[in-house]
Amino acid sequence: MQTTLVADHVLLPDRVLEPGVVRVEDGVITTADPVGSDGPPRDPDTVRLDGRVLIPGLVNAHTHSPMSIMKGVAEGRSLLTKEGWFQCIRVLESDLVPDAVPAAVAVSCAEMIASGTTTFADQYFFAEQIVPVVDRSGMRAAVAYGIVELGDDDARARELAACRRFLQRAADLPPRVRGWVGPHAFFVDSTEAAIAAEMAMADEFGCGLHAHFATSGEEDAFCYATYGTSAVVRMRALGLLDRRMLLAHACTIVVDDLPLLAGTAVSLVLAPNVCMASGATPPPFRSAIDAGVTVALGTDNVCNNGSYDMFAEMRAMGRLASFVSGRPDALTARELLDMATVAGHRALGICPVEPAGSIAPGAPADLISVAVPALHRGPAGMQSLHSALVYGGSGGAVRDVMVDGRWLMRDRALLTLDLAVASARRDSDAGNLLAARTRHAQAAPMRG
Template identity: 50%
Template structure:
């Protein structure tokens, strides 16, 4: 892998930042992993030591993927034809394979996923899976910014509950102070569905004590509401509010069936809706109510979920599908605007993960997490006919990302991933998959979520 010096100044023909500010050409000054200044190039373009001129390219904030499962690239595509948003699909498709998984089969697939993120412009992500202690070293090596949540599945089993909460809490504690860009969270798999109320309260208390967040699947298909109406006579969201579960940073992944008339219960809380349009479409479930949530003041973010079902991690594709699905389901063109969608994928993602108010923008004090795309690869209409934001959302692919950095450190230059040995990770992943398949054939069980 080629070495590239980290820059002090980045110059490009276009620098774009939410809420829609453009400098053309623009220059970004970076120091200590953060943006020091940004503005138009005056007189002549800077040059010399510490200056990187990206030429005919657009520089923008890196994208934030707020719902992912990096080890699951080991099982990419196995869920085709199934919905993993139901307990039936989760148990029959995933648990039957994860029962044979051991920690040694995790790191290579995490590296494969991290390289995939880097190639597609993701600079920050939120992960939820077990064996997070084996996920963290690979993520730290990749240089990506991340909140890693140890997945907790207890299914009403007292022994499993105690074991999984203890493991998740110990992991979150162990990550404190380890990295400037990677933190440990707790990951209840699904409130009420496979994490019961006593477990949920213990998870909330642990998260509050450690100053971290919770990452959970919620309102994927209405199962939580069915349970809560039977057990409490309320909806799941009402019950979460009563239990004070939304007082710590919380990623609520999917939110396809969350009642629109209850969205105000999320407004002003520490919870965010992480929507995944492509998975909703593939799984045959309703689209998350993005427009209503934004209007209610809810923090809406964007994720890709796992590649067992989604099969890719292109957040540009998710942005495009968000806009189209919102218009299709509402029958209102441009119901969520391109500018709003870009904010969802940048500023809102950092907000959900506890970032500073300026993070996700290119402005003084913001984290220097940036990506660059050749202008020729943004399929945009004539200037004046189509906005730059529309060109980014509807005419750009994650495969067009050429350069990316986190905290001022290059992770990819000229489409070469610098922080992950991609070939070695892919080769090891294949060996790991062959081991998993042989274990399944023999009936050898692993140690995950048992």
């Protein structure tokens, strides 16, 4: 299947085509060239994207798609501490049933597609309910089964067995949807016995690990008290740094440990909006990048973020970086776009072809178009296109979305998911979840 795309602006790794022509064949970009003197192609397969910018699809490298069923419940509260997470979220999750997951995931996938995300990394339990919806959506994803053991031997055995069953079934999925292992948090919630089993399982199935890390310093406090080393140093001793792994948040990671991650398949995923909303310590973004660590972006859950908009994450990261460093442009617009595209793909490593996350021959045709008027761009000589996208763009400006050369959204119309139907079911499931939690809360004193 061939498609020829013509857009007013095409964002290449080293320049901008104005206008440009991108040709796609069998889901892969074959050429990206400026429009010639004889005008744009007039082939039957040509799609005109007039008044639009064509850019690589965005990567949300850390989220929890089923949690849209609890969207907004944690506003004004921090989920980056074990206590906050347990009291606000875990009590609800104890009443969550598998049948309530698919609609919530469909809502999340629809919202991600509509705001320009083509690839994401998920981490949650009931993962077997997540992947069919992701497959139907047409998105690319690494879905990790979230393992929560809280030091309980029975829970550990149960969760590891469930993760294994999930990975066995995930082996039959299309290549763009992968099954991963998802320890909730090393040391804080995942004992070394669990860590050893999780590493062995990731090796057996050839997949990555996706965990929360350094959200509030609890891992380092434990490791210093127990082993006399930082958490990263202890992780290296256990062999964790020898595997592909996403470490989400990294707010309190020890800066001197960052060189240990350079040159590895371990990536840090920063979630600036959740970091600020939680009043957390800003992550050492510049030190990590300068040390050669892969640094990507994610939204985390929408319980207190409230949005899957990766444009908002880029903008928040840029503002946060300048604020904490005390200097403007601490992260350039180009760096921010790279964090949300190329670095995200490098972190996940699930694209079958390279260079993923860019518009270049051989790259997967994961593309989005953004309406030029919606950017409110300054004069071309005054504001770069990169700056206009990061600081003037939003998910609402996205018009078209393509993954592997297949349209998932055209002119704002979702083609693979019905958001209205999914939202209605999600809201009904949320009502049932709240009712179950209320019943159990009222019955608790009677059981005592």
